[in-house]
Amino acid sequence: MFKKLFSVNDDINNSNLSNGLKKSYTKFCYFLNNNGFSIISEDDGNGWKIVYLNKCVSHMNFINVGIWIDTCEFGDKDAVNDILKNVTWAHVRVCEHFNSNGKKCGCGNQLGFNRTIFGRDFNNICFSIIEFINPDVEAMENIKLLMLLFIQNIPLSST
Secondary structure, three states: OOOOOOOHHHHHHOOOOOHHHHHHHHHHHHHHHHOOOEEEEOOOOOOEEEEEOOEEEEEEEOOOOEEEEOOOOOOOOOOOOHHHHHHHHHOEEEOOOOOOOOOOOOOOOOOOEEEEEOOEEEEEEEEEEEEEEOOOHHHHHHHHHHHHHHHHHOOOOOO
């Protein structure tokens, strides 16, 4: 399998992102490292996994610019304010594998999942539960908040 031979910072710097977004993504990577996350090259060399305690939490890519979050372990509906709830809900990713328009979401042949996120029920959700495509600086700040909530709510043992 192809492995990237350069760092995530190289990937950011070589991307077509604006200088402001390059700085924002670089700060995001420092934020992740400072909070115990690891950034690891995807197995196919296209993008990066964000891992916490050996669990893949998220993915990011600078070609098809986006951040995809694979978890909804953020706490209950009282964990955050309405602004973050609404931003998160607006980015919930519906599974489109069996969509009649032919668009595929990359989840394979499985059906979507049902999940509750901040007290709201969602049906037919993709394995990447939340999707931020071309996130701006404000969206990046919201993603940081979600990552901090994940840290606070992940079980530290498998008991």
